[in-house]
Amino acid sequence: MLVKRLQYLALMLGIVLAVPVVQASSDPAAEMKPAAAVPAPAKEIRSTADHGKFKELQKDFKSGPEVTQACLTCHTEAAKQIMKTKHWTWEFLNPESKQRLGKKNVINNFCTAVPSNYEFCTACHVGYGWKDSSFDFNKQENVDCLVCHDTTKTYRKLPGMAGHPPYQDTEFPPKSGKIVPAVNLKDVAQNIGKTSRATCGACHFNGGGGDAVKHGDLDSSLKDPKKYLDVHMAKDGLNFTCGTCHETDGHNIPGSRYTPIAKPKDANPHIRGKNDSDPVTCQSCHGNKPHPQALSRLNSHTDKLACQTCHIPEYARGGKPTKTLWDWSTAGKLDKDGKPFKTKDSGGHDAYDSRKGDFKYEANVIPEYIWFNGKVNYTLRETKLDPNQVIKVNSFEGSADDGKSKIWPVKVFHGKQPYDIGNNQLVVFHTYGKDDSALWSNFNWDKAIDYGMKEIGAEYSGKYAFVSTEMSWPITHMVAPKKDALACAQCHAPQTGVGRLDKVPGIYMPGRRANEWLNTAGWGLALLTLLGVLGHGGLRIYLARKGDQK
Amino acid sequence: MSEKIYVFKVFERFWHWSQAGLIITLLLTGFEVHGSYSLFGFEDAVNTHTLAAWTLVGLWVFAIFWHFTTGEWKQYIPTLVKVDAMFKYYLTGIFTHAPHPFKATRLKKHNPLQRLAYLGVMLFIGPLIWFTGWFYIFYDKWTEWGWDQYLSLEWVAFFHTVAAFLMLIFLIAHVYLTTAGHTVTSHIKAMITGWEEVE
Numbered sequence: 001m002l003v004k005r006l007q008y009l010a011l012m013l014g015i016v017l018a019v020p021v022v023q024a025s026s027d028p029a030a031e032m033k034p035a036a037a038v039p040a041p042a043k044e045i046r047s048t049a050d051h052g053k054f055k056e057l058q059k060d061f062k063s064g065p066e067v068t069q070a071c072l073t074c075h076t077e078a079a080k081q082i083m084k085t086k087h088w089t090w091e092f093l094n095p096e097s098k099q100r101l102g103k104k105n106v107i108n109n110f111c112t113a114v115p116s117n118y119e120f121c122t123a124c125h126v127g128y129g130w131k132d133s134s135f136d137f138n139k140q141e142n143v144d145c146l147v148c149h150d151t152t153k154t155y156r157k158l159p160g161m162a163g164h165p166p167y168q169d170t171e172f173p174p175k176s177g178k179i180v181p182a183v184n185l186k187d188v189a190q191n192i193g194k195t196s197r198a199t200c201g202a203c204h205f206n207g208g209g210g211d212a213v214k215h216g217d218l219d220s221s222l223k224d225p226k227k228y229l230d231v232h233m234a235k236d237g238l239n240f241t242c243g244t245c246h247e248t249d250g251h252n253i254p255g256s257r258y259t260p261i262a263k264p265k266d267a268n269p270h271i272r273g274k275n276d277s278d279p280v281t282c283q284s285c286h287g288n289k290p291h292p293q294a295l296s297r298l299n300s301h302t303d304k305l306a307c308q309t310c311h312i313p314e315y316a317r318g319g320k321p322t323k324t325l326w327d328w329s330t331a332g333k334l335d336k337d338g339k340p341f342k343t344k345d346s347g348g349h350d351a352y353d354s355r356k357g358d359f360k361y362e363a364n365v366i367p368e369y370i371w372f373n374g375k376v377n378y379t380l381r382e383t384k385l386d387p388n389q390v391i392k393v394n395s396f397e398g399s400a401d402d403g404k405s406k407i408w409p410v411k412v413f414h415g416k417q418p419y420d421i422g423n424n425q426l427v428v429f430h431t432y433g434k435d436d437s438a439l440w441s442n443f444n445w446d447k448a449i450d451y452g453m454k455e456i457g458a459e460y461s462g463k464y465a466f467v468s469t470e471m472s473w474p475i476t477h478m479v480a481p482k483k484d485a486l487a488c489a490q491c492h493a494p495q496t497g498v499g500r501l502d503k504v505p506g507i508y509m510p511g512r513r514a515n516e517w518l519n520t521a522g523w524g525l526a527l528l529t530l531l532g533v534l535g536h537g538g539l540r541i542y543l544a545r546k547g548d549q550k
Numbered sequence: 551m552s553e554k555i556y557v558f559k560v561f562e563r564f565w566h567w568s569q570a571g572l573i574i575t576l577l578l579t580g581f582e583v584h585g586s587y588s589l590f591g592f593e594d595a596v597n598t599h600t601l602a603a604w605t606l607v608g609l610w611v612f613a614i615f616w617h618f619t620t621g622e623w624k625q626y627i628p629t630l631v632k633v634d635a636m637f638k639y640y641l642t643g644i645f646t647h648a649p650h651p652f653k654a655t656r657l658k659k660h661n662p663l664q665r666l667a668y669l670g671v672m673l674f675i676g677p678l679i680w681f682t683g684w685f686y687i688f689y690d691k692w693t694e695w696g697w698d699q700y701l702s703l704e705w706v707a708f709f710h711t712v713a714a715f716l717m718l719i720f721l722i723a724h725v726y727l728t729t730a731g732h733t734v735t736s737h738i739k740a741m742i743t744g745w746e747e748v749e
Binding site: 296492 | 596
């Protein structure tokens with residue numbers, strides 16, 4: 001309380017002192033003449049190169065790869081750099097667990113798996129033409145520069161086109177009556193620039209098949225967020241792009257959900273540009289003692305808590321609910337005309353879709369909290385599973401005493417998806433395609449699974465059932481302003497079931513679950529003492545009165 | 551006419567009452583931090599507790615200095631003389647208006663039971679609460695200072711709470727025994743005015 005008052009006093013003093021300075025500095029601005037006399041350029045270019053003037057780009061491009069060839073005439077190394085990244089390979093070998101991960105290999109509990117559905121899924125590949133497993137990963141013109149570097153907001157890749165944008169006006173979604181206009185490649189190419197929240201978000205905000213579906217802390221509300229939603233990315237604030245934190249070197253973008261940094265080094269706060277192996281952590285700018293002296297007690301939390309735990313009080317805070325449950329087992333119901341249908345929940349979001357099953361959406365979600373040391377283990381397709389248990393598609397390692405963990409907020413996503421009851425393994429199934437086997441064509445699971453498993457050359461017993469699954473996503477975006485961070489009592493809560501960290505094991509937290517034995521003994525003895533003195537005093541009063549009466 | 555002697559000097563009375571206020575504040579906020587109830591809110595409880603603790607430390611530095619420079623520390627030298635008489639008085643004599651077995655003087659202001667109790671507070675509860683309290687306050691420095699391998703917050707908090715319970719028990723008994731002087735109010739008056747009625 002006192003501290004707050006002192007801060008307030010200091011603030012008032014600061015304002016009083018600052019006012020003359022502000023007035024002084026605003027005077028010259030008032031004298032400035034409007035710049036009407038100077039003809040304004042059509043578009044201000046901050047870069048030293050105006051791509052609109054490059055002869056290589058004065059051309060009516062017929063396709064994406066043609067544009068890339070033009071890009072590569074100057075940016076000779078760009079495609080080679082991209083080809084080394086997960087954005088291109090969709091493959092990642094975890095150096096420690098040796099698990100082969102990446103979109104190409106992992107089965108998740110959203111859309112589940114890429115193989116046999118390439119044409120659809122690769123709308124989010126930084127390449128052109130990945131329509132089946134024969135895609136040539138070494139062809140440089142297959143790299144898509146525009147999807148990340150577009151500034152016109154007109155470049156859009158549609159599912160089902162194997163990573164190409166529409167070169168003609170295209171009805172999308174099919175039979176919806178909505179037309180997505182053909183992309184003007186020349187215009188996009190002449191106006192390329194740095195990546196933005198919108199370009200990264202074109203895929204990352206739509207993970208799991210739609211806006212806000214997958215991550216919970218990444219959705220289209222971050223394109224132009226207000227300060228309360230993201231204190232770094234707010235347009236009226238710092239206006240960070242994704243690349244400000246994911247500081248990229250040679251197209252290799254730091255930050256990984258396969259090998260996250262759970263307990264960043266205690267870096268001294270420094271400015272960008274210093275050689276830093278973990279540029280994407282909060283600590284790389286803020287250090288591990290970020291709170292001012294007056295709040296130094298908070299700094300004693302940083303050895304156990306990820307910054308995100310207090311500073312992201314809820315996820316899906318931007319008005320876009322995130323999906324929290326996807327039950328594939330109910331997919332395939334048809335209406336009385338034999339047609340697939342959808343039902344909506346009270347918020348207007350899909351509650352059921354014949355193609356996908358049942359959903360649940362939630363907004364402003366309080367995360368779950370876990371010890372996390374950065375190691376993530378996946379249930380891969382080959383992994384044998386126990387169908388009587390909830391299968392953890394990924395499980396986060398960590399504990400209170402391994403010295404490598406911090407308490408992290410996570411989104412836990414619940415699913416139900418098919419598995420092979422003969423082999424007790426997850427299956428790949430064929431969701432999308434113009435053929436007879438795709439689930440979305442004829443709602444036949446047998447055919448869809450059979451096709452999917454053949455596609456990856458895996459053994460399938462021919463019998464499937466549905467198993468409950470769970471997947472965790474670390475929450476790290478949507479950092480709130482400090483006034484919206486968690487207050488002490490939201491974790492330091494005496495009642496069970498109230499505190500945010502109630503279920504987190506292995507730590508003593510003042511205010512949470514005091515030692516019962518000590519409480520009983522302590523309060524018991526205090527009560528006995530009180531009764532003792534009350535009895536003693538009572539007896540004195542009683543005897544004194546009796547004495548007076550005599 | 552009853553006899554009055556000047557027992558408690560200005561500093562002692564100031565020390566006593568500010569210490570009383572601080573200890574009650576520390577108990578109220580401390581048990582909230584411990585999780586026993588919600589009163590001020592966790593954050594304010596912690597901040598007030600810390601502030602009151604440091605104030606009390608400051609007060610103690612002055613008190614220790616005062617006791618040694620004035621020689622008043624001798625008031626706390628334990629003695630067993632008349633301890634039995636004091637027990638007997640509290641158990642029987644007090645009910646029958648028997649004379650108080652101890653007569654305070656300027657050189658001996660505390661009865662033998664008080665001497666023992668206060669010495670216990672100063673030599674046992676005090677150090678326990680101070681040391682655990684300091685460990686607690688400097689929790690964020692443990693790693694830096696290499697203490698984290700020897701200390702666990704849970705045990706530090708445990709012993710700090712043990713000491714707090716002992717202090718609470720002392721407080722209850724102490725407040726009641728202030729009424730057990732030559733008259734019901736003579737002790738309290740002495741601690742307010744400095745003058746104690748002794749006969």
